Amino acid sequence: MRSTxxxxxxxxxxxxxxxxxxxxxxxxxxxANTTGYSRQVVNMVAAKPIEAFGMNRTTIPGQTGMGVxxxxxxxxxxxxxxxxxxxxxxxxxxxxxxxxxLEKLEAIVNEPSDTGIRTVLESFFNAWSDLSKAPExxxxxxxxxxxxLALTDxxxxxxxxxxxxxxxxxESVSIKTTQINSILGNIAKLNGEIQRIEGLxxxxxxxxxxxxxxxxxxxxxxxxxxxxxTGGYTVTMGGIExxxxxxxxxxxxxxxxDYFASGDLNSGEVFGMxxxxxxxxxxxxxxxxxxxxxxxxxxxEIKLPAGSVLPEGTTLNGVLYxxxxxxxxxxxxxxxxxxxxxxxxxxxxxxxxxxLPFFTNAxxxxxxxxxxxxxxxxxxxxxxxxxxxxxxxxxxDGEESVVRGNNSLALLFSQARDSRxxxxxxSEPDLATVDSYxxxxxxxxxxQAQEANRQLANSKTLVDQVDARRQxxxxxxxxxxxxxxxxxxxxxxxxxxxxxxxDETLNKVINxxxxxxx
Numbered sequence: 093m094r095s096t097x098x099x100x101x102x103x104x105x106x107x108x109x110x111x112x113x114x115x116x117x118x119x120x121x122x123x124a125n126t127t128g129y130s131r132q133v134v135n136m137v138a139a140k141p142i143e144a145f146g147m148n149r150t151t152i153p154g155q156t157g158m159g160v161x162x163x164x165x166x167x168x169x170x171x172x173x174x175x176x177x178x179x180x181x182x183x184x185x186x187x188x189x190x191x192x193x194l195e196k197l198e199a200i201v202n203e204p205s206d207t208g209i210r211t212v213l214e215s216f217f218n219a220w221s222d223l224s225k226a227p228e229x230x231x232x233x234x235x236x237x238x239x240x241l242a243l244t245d246x247x248x249x250x251x252x253x254x255x256x257x258x259x260x261x262x263e264s265v266s267i268k269t270t271q272i273n274s275i276l277g278n279i280a281k282l283n284g285e286i287q288r289i290e291g292l293x294x295x296x297x298x299x300x301x302x303x304x305x306x307x308x309x310x311x312x313x314x315x316x317x318x319x320x321x322t323g324g325y326t327v328t329m330g331g332i333e334x335x336x337x338x339x340x341x342x343x344x345x346x347x348x349x350d351y352f353a354s355g356d357l358n359s360g361e362v363f364g365m366x367x368x369x370x371x372x373x374x375x376x377x378x379x380x381x382x383x384x385x386x387x388x389x390x391x392x393e394i395k396l397p398a399g400s401v402l403p404e405g406t407t408l409n410g411v412l413y414x415x416x417x418x419x420x421x422x423x424x425x426x427x428x429x430x431x432x433x434x435x436x437x438x439x440x441x442x443x444x445x446x447x448l449p450f451f452t453n454a455x456x457x458x459x460x461x462x463x464x465x466x467x468x469x470x471x472x473x474x475x476x477x478x479x480x481x482x483x484x485x486x487x488x489d490g491e492e493s494v495v496r497g498n499n500s501l502a503l504l505f506s507q508a509r510d511s512r513x514x515x516x517x518x519s520e521p522d523l524a525t526v527d528s529y530x531x532x533x534x535x536x537x538x539x540q541a542q543e544a545n546r547q548l549a550n551s552k553t554l555v556d557q558v559d560a561r562r563q564x565x566x567x568x569x570x571x572x573x574x575x576x577x578x579x580x581x582x583x584x585x586x587x588x589x590x591x592x593x594x595d596e597t598l599n600k601v602i603n604x605x606x607x608x609x610x
Contacts, residue, residue, distance in 0.1 A: 099594040102159035106587035109136055109160045113580040116165055120568045121577075128305030130167040130566040131573075132297055137163050167297040171320075173562040174304065178311035178318065180558055182359040184551040185312035189364030191544040193261070193372055198541055200253040201376070203534040210530060212246045215239050217509040223481060224502035233476040240468045244451070247384055251463035254377045261369040266345040268313055268362050273342045275310045276327065279303060280340040283324025287338075314360040330356025372540065379533045380463040382515060387526055388451040388461050389430040390513040397500050398422045400483040402437060431508060432458055438480030438501035439494040447480035447501075448472060 113134040123129040139158035202208045219239040223232035282303040289296040303325065310316055310327070316334070319326045323337030332351060334341055351357040352366045396402075400420045402413040408426040428434045432449040440447060449458045450472065453465040472478050481502040484495035508526075515529050516522030524532070 097598070098156065099597070100591065102157070103587055103591035103594055105139060105159040105161055107584065107591065109134070109162050110580050110584035110587055112162050112165070114577065114584060117573050117576045117580060121570065121573050124568040124570055124573075128301050128308070129568065130169045130297070130301050130304075131568045132165055132167050134162045135164045135166060136160050165295050165297065167295075167300065168566050169300075169304070170562070170565050173558060173565065174308075175318070177555070177558045177562055178308060178316065180551065180554045181308065181311045182315045184548070184555045185361040186359050186364040186367070187544060187548040187551045189361050190368050190372070191541070191548045193257070193364075193368035194537070194541040194544050196257055197254075197372060197376060197537055200250060200257065201534060201537060203530075209243075209246050209250060210527065212239075212243050213509070213526060213530070216243045217506055220502055221506035224499040224506055227481040227499040227502055228496045230477060233479045233481075236479055237468065237473060237476040240450070241473065244467045247380065247463040247466050251377065251380055254373055254380070255464065258369050258373045258377070261365045261373065262345075265348055265362055265365050268365065269343050269345045269348055272310065272313055272362070273340075275306050275313075276334050276340040276342070278306055279310075279325055279327060279335050280338050282306075283335070284338040287324055312361060314362050315358055330354075330358065332356050376533070376537070377463070381461075383526070383530060383533070384451075384463045384466050385461040386513050386515050386529075387430055388432045388449075388466070389458065390515065391427050392430055392434070392508065392511050392513050393425060393427050394434065394504055394508070394511060396420055396424045396426060396437075396483070396504075398424075400437075400500055401485040402483075403439075406437065430513070431505070434501070434504060434508065435480055437483060439482045439485065440478045440480045441494065441496060442478070448478060 113136070116132050116134050120131045137160070139161045141157050203210060205211070216236075216239045219232075219236045223229070223236050226232050282299055286296040286299050286303065289299065307316075307318060307325065307327070314329050317328045319328075321337075325335060326333070326337070327335040330351065332341075334343070348357060348362055349366065352363060357363050357366075398420050402408075402418045402420070404414055404418065406413045406418075408428065428437065432451060435447040435450040438447045448469050448471055450469060451461060451466055452458050452469050453461055454467055455465075456470065467473075481500075482494050482496060482498035483500035484498040485492045486495050487493075510525055512523040512525055513529070514521045515524055
């Protein structure tokens with residue numbers, strides 16, 4: 093015989109299940125715009141049926157259904173898309189940093205412009221050209237001094253900006269490492285919380301969403317591989333285990349540098365920072381230093397005019413000029429050591445034998461000039477009359493005196509802008525003018541920046557594409573949720589109406605039957 097109150101139990105279970113579905117739908121709607129949220133569904137199953145009691149078997153054909161139950165509330169998530177997103181996200185992080193660094197480098201170099209190094213170089217050589225027109229003019233020498241100081245200041249400022257950018261990237265690695273350690277600790281903590289909750293038979297859906305969200309953030313910072321086991325997520329970077337269950341291994345900035353060198357760190361923002369610093373920024377610091385040193389000391393071919401008198405003891409192209417052969421009888425092509433070597437071939441107003449090196453480091457040395465330290469020779473800066481312009485000596489009564497009106501050296505300086513300097517080595521020469529070399533550096537920067545923009549755009553497209561696919565699976569669709577809301581509401585109302593019907597039936601059985609004949 094069936095239970096009289098069986099219908100109440102069926103209606104009750106239906107109410108509870110539909111109410112859970114309504115609450116879950118409301119939870120989805122509330123989190124429609126929550127980053128990292130995955131929509132949840134109530135998994136409904138038919139309750140286990142019962143049979144009427146009997147000695148050997150049921151005496152009533154068929155089984156008695158017990159209504160509906162929900163076995164779990166699960167989130168909709170596809171691990172394949174998560175792995176694909178994180179794989180693309182690490183490349184996006186790398187290219188984003190490289191593009192940002194190259195953009196800053198373009199701002200520092202500031203070419204082409206009216207205020208960049210090329211403009212200052214042009215003004216420097218123009219000042220020598222003007223001085224060659226009036227070599228005896230003290231004001232012209234002062235202008236050359238000021239333009240030389242402006243040139244060295246431009247080199248100093250650019251080099252300092254590059255060094256500051258390099259230091260910023262190094263500091264950013266340290267800051268990003270701290271953020272990574274925080275995320276690793278949170279993943280380990282969430283592993284423990286999820287394991288505790290799910291060990292009790294519940295579904296830790298929202299905690300899993302939190303863990304996946306911060307794992308996605310981590311994937312943009314470093315290249316990671318995520319696997320899930322009984323203890324939760326295991327996170328590795330190359331061959332380095334960062335999280336295993338509830339244990340996280342903190343990293344240091346120094347370790348990041350080592351992992352970069354070993355290849356364990358091969359993508360992500362931190363990789364982009366170190367790569368940008370060591371490849372791009374360091375590369376342009378080296379290019380600028382090479383430009384400065386070769387301009388001052390590099391091998392430069394010039395043609396000395398006939399009649400020039402070289403300082404006693406000068407050696408050019410292996411030839412020693414001393415005594416009578418100091419005076420050139422014809423135009424002579426020689427190789428000098430940059431503008432420093434050229435300036436030392438001339439004479440200033442004081443008739444000193446040979447000029448001074450034109451450029452020096454801040455400490456007065458002339459070897460291995462650096463863009464961050466180059467300056468006008470202090471003696472020339474303090475006394476511009478020591479700037480040499482003449483290459484002629486007049487001998488009167490056995491005494492040598494400078495021909496002040498001679499402009500040979502000033503002309504050679506003004507023409508040095510078109511002289512080809514060896515920016516390479518003796519075994520692998522790279523002959524170029526100062527302007528063409530600097531143009532090639534700027535052109536290289538432009539190409540690298542363009543390529544970084546292209547790679548960033550492509551990577552962003554791939555990330556967005558994978559994320560869109562992931563959202564199509566895991567994201568909340570308000571239209572779908574509203575349809576579910578109506579569906580579950582009708583089911584709940586029907587279950588409530590069914591319970592009312594059972595209640596009325598039982599009322600009739602209990603209060604209206606068995607009173608005939610009273």
